[in-house]
Amino acid sequence: MSPAETALAASPAAAAAAAPNAEGLARxxxxxxxxxxxxxxxxxxxxxxxxxxxVAWLFYVSFIGADGSFSLENYERMIxxxxxxxxxxxxxxxxxxxTGICILIGYPLAYFLSQLPPRVANLCLITVLLPFWTSLxxxxxxxxxxxxxxxxxxxxxxxxxxxxxxxxxxxxxxxxLIGMVHIMLPFLVLPVYSAMRAxxxxxxxxxxxxGAGPVRAFWTVFAPLSLPGLFAGSLIVFVLCLGFFxxxxxxxxxxxxxxxxxxxxxxxxxxxxxxxxALGVVLLVTTxxxxxxxxxxxxxxxxxxxxx
Amino acid sequence: MTERPASALPITIRAMTKTYGRVHALDQVDLxxxxxxxxxxxxxxxxxxxxxxxxxAGFTRPDSGSLKFGDTEVIRMPPHRRDLGMVFQNYAxxxxxxxxxxxxxxxxxxxxxxxxxxxxxxxxxxxVQLGGYGxxxxxxxxxxxxxxxxxxxxxxxxxxxxxMDEPLSALDKKLRDRxxxxxxxxxxxxGMTTVYVTHDQREALTMxxxxxxxxxxxxxxxxxxREIYDRPANRFVADFIGESAFLPVRRKGAEILCAGRPxxxxxxxxxGEKLLAILRPERLQLLDGSVPPEINAFPATVSELVYQGxxxxxxxxxxxxxxxxxxxxxxxxxxxxxxxxxxxxTLGLHARDTVLIPDDGAGAAP
Ligand SMILES: Nc1ncnc2c1ncn2[C@@H]1O[C@H](COP(=O)(O)OP(=O)(O)O)[C@@H](O)[C@H]1O
Ligand SMILES: [Mg+2]
Numbered sequence: 047m048s049p050a051e052t053a054l055a056a057s058p059a060a061a062a063a064a065a066p067n068a069e070g071l072a073r074x075x076x077x078x079x080x081x082x083x084x085x086x087x088x089x090x091x092x093x094x095x096x097x098x099x100x101v102a103w104l105f106y107v108s109f110i111g112a113d114g115s116f117s118l119e120n121y122e123r124m125i126x127x128x129x130x131x132x133x134x135x136x137x138x139x140x141x142x143x144x145t146g147i148c149i150l151i152g153y154p155l156a157y158f159l160s161q162l163p164p165r166v167a168n169l170c171l172i173t174v175l176l177p178f179w180t181s182l183x184x185x186x187x188x189x190x191x192x193x194x195x196x197x198x199x200x201x202x203x204x205x206x207x208x209x210x211x212x213x214x215x216x217x218x219x220x221x222x223l224i225g226m227v228h229i230m231l232p233f234l235v236l237p238v239y240s241a242m243r244a245x246x247x248x249x250x251x252x253x254x255x256x257g258a259g260p261v262r263a264f265w266t267v268f269a270p271l272s273l274p275g276l277f278a279g280s281l282i283v284f285v286l287c288l289g290f291f292x293x294x295x296x297x298x299x300x301x302x303x304x305x306x307x308x309x310x311x312x313x314x315x316x317x318x319x320x321x322x323x324a325l326g327v328v329l330l331v332t333t334x335x336x337x338x339x340x341x342x343x344x345x346x347x348x349x350x351x352x353x354x
Numbered sequence: 355m356t357e358r359p360a361s362a363l364p365i366t367i368r369a370m371t372k373t374y375g376r377v378h379a380l381d382q383v384d385l386x387x388x389x390x391x392x393x394x395x396x397x398x399x400x401x402x403x404x405x406x407x408x409x410x411a412g413f414t415r416p417d418s419g420s421l422k423f424g425d426t427e428v429i430r431m432p433p434h435r436r437d438l439g440m441v442f443q444n445y446a447x448x449x450x451x452x453x454x455x456x457x458x459x460x461x462x463x464x465x466x467x468x469x470x471x472x473x474x475x476x477x478x479x480x481x482v483q484l485g486g487y488g489x490x491x492x493x494x495x496x497x498x499x500x501x502x503x504x505x506x507x508x509x510x511x512x513x514x515x516x517x518m519d520e521p522l523s524a525l526d527k528k529l530r531d532r533x534x535x536x537x538x539x540x541x542x543x544x545g546m547t548t549v550y551v552t553h554d555q556r557e558a559l560t561m562x563x564x565x566x567x568x569x570x571x572x573x574x575x576x577x578x579x580r581e582i583y584d585r586p587a588n589r590f591v592a593d594f595i596g597e598s599a600f601l602p603v604r605r606k607g608a609e610i611l612c613a614g615r616p617x618x619x620x621x622x623x624x625x626g627e628k629l630l631a632i633l634r635p636e637r638l639q640l641l642d643g644s645v646p647p648e649i650n651a652f653p654a655t656v657s658e659l660v661y662q663g664x665x666x667x668x669x670x671x672x673x674x675x676x677x678x679x680x681x682x683x684x685x686x687x688x689x690x691x692x693x694x695x696x697x698x699x700t701l702g703l704h705a706r707d708t709v710l711i712p713d714d715g716a717g718a719a720p
Pocket of ligand 1: 374377378379397398399400401402403404405406
């Protein structure tokens, strides 16, 4: 640096001339960020109080043994006892089956709805959403009434000559699945439907123009484009199923024991908060892992551009 | 190596009619498109251009009419069997496939083997000057590149007819100008019958072998660009393509009179007593002194002089109140000497450029 330049840089007047108002603008920027933080703070506080603190507490309690000291016994019990493995297996099995059946019923239903004129489709969507307006418990007990030995379903089936003996439709896996699919279906149909509605009709026109008949166009263009919606819907259903309580408890008749029910019995019967918390932690962590893997999977698919 | 289709196909459209409620999107359109020509459908927005193209592609079912590709009646044939290439207005490239996947799609549907498919994709990409872009995702492309991919996808299966619906409307002006020339070259190279839709008259004049001007679902004029521009058949065409002022004239015996003075013309005047003379700004000239017999002179008063860089506009008012505009190139030495507002001038129009059309009364209200 020449002496003249040093002199220039050292002069505050020269610096101000080169970058006018820089200091004032920087101060305004800081003030703005602070104001934003101030606006966000009630929400942050709420999240902290109702989410972060309870989850941290859950973690803490899960490491407290029966004698009140720090121990890993709650987790050890889960690994050592066969019954726990069985419960986790049942939970995943029911969740997988429910999700699968929901896809089989919900995807065609969403497709059908998406092809209707928007007004009619909206009316039909209301009927899909109608179950949300009645209580979960009421709906579950309604199924109990319908599916029991002398219930409507069995009566109709026998009088129509479809089967002879009353079928065992409730207090088992079948009943649980029927109830859970009924309750979960809207969670699948809604995202799939909106993904399908968002598919530009012109893609299908382009496919037809390039030589694809309706069936080819569906499988090569429509189905792949609806996949993100199907994926989102399936994920929601699966995760909701993992923690589901009421329906398996009522319709499973004690034969279908899922993690949530074990948590309840640990508290109600054994008043063992540590064991219940440990189950909750494992369920939470599993769910997070599934979500993480799923997010990875979707990102990879996007990177590959799909199609091949 | 060029991809020359086995043959191009002529298209015959007869009495094509489509109504939406009270709107006639197509009103008894008859149009013969020659084999291998570049024909442009030109008209204002809402005139029925897209509707006609969608009828050709099979996506819009007309109320009535006949459509033949070559000798085959196709009006009731479903779109996927018509075997024509199409570039959609928003390109409609499949977002879940790569560039190569998009272009290979029509080839896969036609059961073409992998090796040949790949070779043809590469060739199509080179044809549209996108060599090496096969692996890109669609959302990684610019507007101009998407346009080229859509074009490659439309020509890769060597259709004998190519349809394009305003393919350049989303591009900026410079790119649009370049693509117009490129599309024109590509058409010369491939030779398929091409139907091109635009509302941009300059684009139509630049690219087409012939232009079909349509308005309110009706064919207004069909002809080569020069014919459409120099000999418009009616007021709508003269007004829509280029700028023009209209001067009412009358037929009296064998003469055409304009404000009492005879008007020299070279082409025969249309039928009828009441006619309009078309005055294009760039065909008018500034006269000084003597008037040669082949020039029609119009005395006027300058109302405005506008400098536009390469050219200037002079607005002038005739005695009867008609506003005329004259455009000429700006020459450094003479611009300063041009008559300013208020000056009396004489505008001249060569008999060759004096075109008469019937005065159908349409568009009379300003
Ligand atoms: N699906 C439709 N429903 C109702 N009216 C339509 C439909 N498609 C086109 N039209 C009408 O038909 C006329 C021609 O439309 P279009 O062919 O899209 O014109 P352009 O492509 O020349 O702008 C317009 O008046 C338009 O409003
Ligand atoms: Mg259009």
